Every structure is written in C-alpha cells, then in structure tokens.
Amino acid sequence: MRATLHQLKIFQQVAELLNHSAAANKLNLTQPAVSIQIKQLENNLGLSLFEKIGKKIFLTSAGRELNHFCNDIFSRIDHMDMKLSAMKGQLEGEFLLAAVTSAKYFTPHLLGAFHKLHPKVSLHLEVANRSQTIQLLKKNEVDLVIMGMVPENMRLKRYPITENPIVIIANPSHPLALQRNIPCSELAKHTFIMRENGSGTRKGFENFLLSQNIKLTPSMILGSSETIKQAVIADLGISVLSRHSVALELATKCLVELDVQDFPLMRCWYVVHHETKQLSPAAIAFIDFILYQKETVDNLCNRFLETHFVAQ
Template identity: 50%
Template sequence: MKMTLRQLMLFGCVARHMSYTRAAEEMHLTQPAVSIQLKQLEEHIGLPLFESIGKKLHLTAAGTELQLACKDIFSRLDNLEMALTRMKGVMHGTLRIAVVTSAMYFAPHLLGMFQREYPEIKIRLIVRNRDQVLRRLANNEDDLVLMAQVPQDMKLVSYPFLDNPMIPLATPEHPLVGERGLPIDAFADYCFLTREEGSGSRKAIEDHLREHDVVLEDIMELGSSETIKQGLMAGLGISILSRHSVALELATGLLTELDVESFPIVRSWCMVHHEEKKLSPAAQAFIDFMHTNGMDAREMLRNRFMSASID
C-alpha cells in the first residue's frame, strides 16, 4: 500500500496540533478515522511517527523528517496550483483566511463583497484568539490573517485597511451612564469584564490602562466577546469592546457607550502574512480587491457598524 496525500495531510495536521482530537476536529473526521489512517501510514513507512510521553504527544525522528518533507510537498503543490491558475487565466481556488475573534463580526461582510466579485473562489474562514492566530501564522496554515495588533518580533507583512475603535461600555442602568468626561481611573471602582489571556483585545486594553497608571483589582475573565456582552447586559460590570462587535446592542439600546477620557482606543485592522510566503492567486486577489475597493468596503462597514455612538 502506498502513502497517500490524504494521509500526509492528516499527519501534518496531527503534527501541528500534537493532538489527534484537534486534528480530527479540523479535518471534520472522527478521531478513530484519523488514528487508522496514521497507523496505515506508519505501517507503510515501517517506523513510528509519534510517541506519547506522559500525556503529551511528540514526534519521533522519523516523524520530524516526514513533517519537513510534508511541508516541502504541499508547498510545491501550492506553487503548482498557482502556476496552473495563472496559465488558465481564470481566478479560482481557495482563500484560507484566519481572523481574531473580534473580527468575526465584520469579516463575513468583507468576504461577501469579495465573493460577489470572485464567485469561483472558495473561502475557508477560521476564527481564533490572537495567540492561536499567531501560531497559525508561524505554522503557515493560512493564506492571510486579519488582526489588529501585529507583532513586531515576527517577519510579517501587514496592510492596514480599517480603523478599529475600542469603546467603554455598560448597561443603560449603570451609575456611570450619562456622566461626561469620566476619568480613566473610574474603571477601577467597578468589576471589569475581560477576555482570556492570549486575546488581542485584552492586551490592547491592558497596555492602554497601563500607560495611564490604572490598575484593575476586580476582574471577571470571560471567554468571548459574546459572553462579555451578555455579562454587561446582566449588570455584572463594565468593559471595553470593539465598536464593530456591539453595533447591534448600541443601536437597540441594550448597551451604552461610556464617555471616558482617553477613549476610544483606536487601532487598525490589518491583512497579514509572513514576509516569505508565496501568496496564492486567491490571496493576492483579496489583497488587490481590498486596495481597489477599500473605500467602498470601509463605507459599508462604517454604515453597518459605526453609526451608533454617544449622544
């Protein structure tokens, strides 16, 4: 029995995650199906590819060699697909794009605009927190990433395309609502709802508060922007979120923007890829589309997400 590309894809996925379970989830398979395929691959090679030490999975020497070979094989296949696409002159293929959690509110609208222009391009959208997205960048798992805080210690190319204002929020019944020009240390007097460690939003907020010597003592850590919004509406405290993520709640009066000095925190959403990455035709088409149609895209997003503000 010969090894197959499918088996190599599954092996590469397990090697990235060091987890059969997470690989099965990504590949939309059952864990036993992944295990069977990799067992067959090991039988063909005649050497074990993984070993378990304690509860952790590790690559063997053979696994490490195969991982390097897989990266080369799939890189060559990607290059072949790009070359054939250019020869055909027809824009198709798959755009693999990962976005940080806060971008999930507007990214589908951008991708919808893009797909109307390029209906033959398939889109695979992955949503993760910042740390997970950075790992995906390092492992070359996606064509492009959408994020706001681009690290300076990685060799990345970034294209800013949209402002990302982060605003202080509370339920309309909160005692701070209606106050004007609140000092930034007003946050310290209330429970502050925040994202988990590894979130880009949390890092931006902590950096901003640190610059103003504000220390938060009463913190409630919640796992997503959606959970924070529900916590705000339940009166659990106050928080800071991207305006894109709360447009509906502001428009319907479920949440209220607080008037606090030094806000909003304004960052830029960026398209990001590794500087050594060879972009697929689909990825280059998306970058070109955003450069050409950026004003229309920004206007659409502004009308959809940015109209609600402090009265």
Template identity: 45%
Template sequence: MRHRTLRQLEVFEAIARLGSFTRAAEELFLTQPTVSMQIKKLSDAVGLPLFEQVGKKIYLTDAGHELHRTCRGIFEHLAHFEMVTADMKGLKTGKLRLAVVTTAKYFAPRLLGMFCQQYPGVEVSLKVSNRERVLERLAANQDDLYILGQPPEEADAVAEAFLENTLVVIAPAHHALAKKKKIPLARIAEEPFLLREPGSGTRMATERVFATQGLKLKVRMELGSNEAIKQAVIGGLGISVLSSHTLALDAPARQFVVLDVQGFPIRRHWYFAYPAGKQLSIVASTFVDYLRQASKYIGVVSAQEHGRPGRLVKKAE
C-alpha cells in the same frame, strides 16, 4: 521514496496537521484502515517510523517532521502551479486559507462572501481562534493569510493595516455613568471590569491605556469570548472594552450603552499578515488587494455609528 504516491503524502500531511488518524480519514473521505495502510506503506518506504503514540496522542518523529516540511513545500508548489495556469486562462481559482482572531469573525465572513462573489472559483477555509493560537499557526505557516488586531511582533512576519478597529467602553443601559460626558479614566478604573483572556489583543490595548496613567483595572471576571462579555455586561456584572465591530450586527436591543470616556474610543487597526519570505499564491495576492479596499465593502460607518458615546445599542434592522 520516488515511487510513493501523492495520495500517500496527502494522507500523511492530513494526519500530521490534524493529529489524528480518525480526523484525517474523515477529511479525506477514507476509511481508517485505508489511512493506516497508506501510512504503513509510506513508513516502509522511508525506512523509519513517521509517527509515535504516547497515551492517546500521536506525535511526529524526527523523520516525520522532515517529511512534513517536504510535503508542505510540494503541496504549496502544486497549488501555485494550478493557480498560475488558471490565471493564464483568465480565471481565478484555487484555495484561500485564512486564520483570524475571534473578534474578526464579526466582519471576516462578510469580506469573504463578497470576495467569493467576485471569484466564485475560489474555495475558502476560515479558521477562527484566539490571538495566541493564530500566532502559532502563523509561525507554522499553516495558512495563506492571518488577520489580527495588532501586528504580530512575536513572529517574523509581514503585516499591513487595512481597516480601522475602534475600541469603546460599554456598560449596562441603566448604569449610573450612562448619561455622563467626558468621564475621567480614573473613574472608569473604579468600576468592576470584564476582560478577555490573557493574550487577547483587545485586552492588551485596554490595559496599556490605563497603565499609561498609572491605573490598574479592578478585574471582576475573565471571559473567553466577546459574546460572553456582552451578556455579562447586560447582566450587570461590570463594564468592558470591545471593538465597535462586535456591536454592529447582533447586539441585544437597548441593553447596553457606549460610555463617553476620556481617551476613548481607542482607534486601532486590523492587520493582515503572513510569514516573512513567504511567496503568496495568486489567490492570496488577489485577496490582499481586495483587503486594501475593505472599508468600502463592510459598512465601517455603520460599525462606528454603533460605537458613538452615549448611544444605546440596539439590534440592527
């Protein structure tokens, strides 16, 4: 193994991470025969197969899992060394790998854009997925930082609140309750409800509020994205609860309204998290400090303005 090249380990790590020889070849700008040859040489050096194919899927063998853990440690140490030396030179360079839940996509790109303006030498990788998948990535330590709508209690992780996340009830603009004040929660529970998929942080928070008063939602439809929910609300299929951040940028003009409901808005927070015991890179630590000042960068007041009860939501100018 001592004479294996760093390139062979890079090829192996890419296949293990992506689950595909083809996708690894595309990411590394190599031909698939070259990738296969590098893995054969590495397997010969180890003396054991590193992958096994079942049907059309590729899986790591026991030896492959051990080598994958070793590779991640090697690459993390090399990345840390590069960032330490860059810091010694007075530069902030390196890579920031960020995974966020789907609702966070409404503000995460703005945060990253302004961060990269301050540190143009930083290369950013942003993964957007549902909460379940983000928690899987956190457990596997696949990224530097994770942004979620509630602390990751399912994982051994460090989490810190950095930005307010306000949840509001929305309905079609022509809804019978659109101009009512202080609508009882029990009245809202009578309406057909549109919810995100099970495991969504917004859904869990919504169900928790109604459950505290012994109320059960009349779920008409489960949808996998905030955009689908907004379109379904506009179409008159029901009402829903969404983060005010999802209303701040691209809401259709005057087509739905925020209802004035007792117990709402629900004031929650966005959290950044990382595995307990993980040593953050210099770039990740710099981004954490930046997140602690996030509210002054992304116009939270504007987002909350869109979430005022009784306000028709119109497209931002």
C-alpha cells in the same frame, strides 16, 4: 522517487490525525489500504515514520521532518493549480483566512464581496483569539490573518484594513451612562469585566492604562466578547471591546458606549502574513482587494458603526 504523491498524501493525513482509521475515513479508503501504503513508504525510505506507545501512535523525528516537507509540497501544488487557473483568466483554489474574534463581525462581509469577484475560490475562515491566530501564523497553517495588535517579535508584513475603535460599554441604566467626559481614573471605581489573557483588545487596553498610570483590577474575566456583552447587558459591570463587536447591541440600545476621556482608543485592523511566505494567487488577490478597493472595504467594515451615548 522513493515515494509517490499518493503515499505522501496518505502519510500527511495520518500525521495530522495520528490515527489510521480516522485518516482512512477522511480519505475514503479502508484502514488496511492506509496501513499498507504507510508501510510501503517506510520501506521505500528505509526509515520509521511512526512509533507506537501504548495504544497511541506518534511521529518519529523522520516523520516530523517528512511531514514538514509534505506540507510544503502540497502547498506549492495548490499554488501551482491557482496560478494555472489564473492564467486561464479564472482564479480557483482554496483560500484559508483566520481572524481574531473581534474581527468576525466584518470579516464575512469582506469575504462575501471577495467571493463575488472570484466565485471559484473556495473560502475557509477560522475565528480564534489572538494567541491562537499567532500560533496559526507560526505554524504557517493559513494564508492570511486579520488582527488588530500585530506581534512585534515576528517578521510579519501588515496591510491596514480599517480603523478599530476600542470603546467602554455599559448597561444603559449604569450610573456612568448619563455622564459626559468621564475621567479614565473613574473606571477603576466600578466593577470591570475583562477579556481573557491573549485578547488583543485586553492587551491594547492594558497598555493604555499603563501609559496613564491607572491601576484597574477586573472583577470578572470572561473568555469571549459574546459572553462579556451578555454580562454587561445583565448589568454585572462595564467592559472594553472593539466597537465592531457591539454595533448591534448599541444600535438596539441594549448597551451604551460611555463618554470616557481619551476614548475611543483608535487602533487599526490589519491583514498579516509572514514576510517570507509565498502567497497564493488567492491571497494576493485578497490583499489587492483590501488595498485598492478602499471605499468598498471601509463601507463593508463600518456600515453598522455609530456612536451611541444615552441622551441626558
């Protein structure tokens, strides 16, 4: 071999951070030691892996290609470790899971139950919006993703977790809070707060409005479910969110779910991965947990959910 695993590990860290000193700190090495190993690797391969422009370094085309192979190599090594530990009767290794923001309210409960089954698996959870989780899928940076609206233009495999009710929320003092069977068209007459572009909840709601030929222009666009909840609590308008996002606020009567025709919009949460992805044993075990412990999963996801209309 013209490269050692040690050199490739150092290269991978420098490629990620594009900074020799930062990579050295991450690897608990000195900066000169990192530079020497990178230089030796380049000499052994006969190719430049980095180029310096100004004070910054960048990957060359050869560096980008090698980084792709490094990610594949170390992913396979991690999978090998997991499989060998599984053969010894104890699942070990890292499990990287991403979830869209609206799913963060139940995903930790799923991971908690999964961790009790496999205590030696190291869990990593990244919470991001739908656009960011799609990028994680494209870059193959996580094992699995939990999301609601699965992109149709990607070759993805999905496994249903539980229902995802999309609801209209308001301050309890809002004029619509005491009304029943509200026509959807009525929503356009009130100040409406919407999530940012890229939100799965927003996309699903907009698709529904389009199917009903309803035009609704949001008065305010906010970048997170938490900010929207506070804005609605402050009576700045009404909004649409996953019921999972507002369970606590509904239970404590800070918010109310409006009784709107055709709502809640019943969607589904899914565990998603690339069709061709080589799943780690931990990822396979998590999918099995979702599919074959359905009652437990439903209870974990929905134990705080209730419908809260203001009584007349």
